[in-house]
Amino acid sequence: MSNIDQNEVRETIQAISRKVFADPQLTISEAMGATDIPGWTSLSFTQLLTEIESTYGFKFKITEIIKMQNIGGIIEATINHLNTQTGQTPKEA
Numbered sequence: 001m002s003n004i005d006q007n008e009v010r011e012t013i014q015a016i017s018r019k020v021f022a023d024p025q026l027t028i029s030e031a032m033g034a035t036d037i038p039g040w041t042s043l044s045f046t047q048l049l050t051e052i053e054s055t056y057g058f059k060f061k062i063t064e065i066i067k068m069q070n071i072g073g074i075i076e077a078t079i080n081h082l083n084t085q086t087g088q089t090p091k092e093a
Contacts, residue, residue: 030072
């Protein structure tokens with residue numbers, strides 16, 4: 001993925017979220033967090049991150065996970081990893 005498309009990453013994370021939270025109609029936004037998504041628990045959050053890691057082939061660092069306050073933070077961290085994989089300079093998290 002040489003040109004990281006934020007919308008494509010968002011759509012992929014939305015599809016993963018629908019699977020993890022067992023809600024085929026779930027529509028995510030960057031501001032959504034634990035209180036906005038029914039079924040969001042520490043376990044489902046871990047499952048969400050694991051699915052993203054598996055899909056894209058990287059591992060989040062614990063420091064990145066601690067900073068993730070919402071879906072936007074997850075998208076940003078994912079894009080930073082993808083930029084690193086393609087040799088682009090990642091944005092600061």
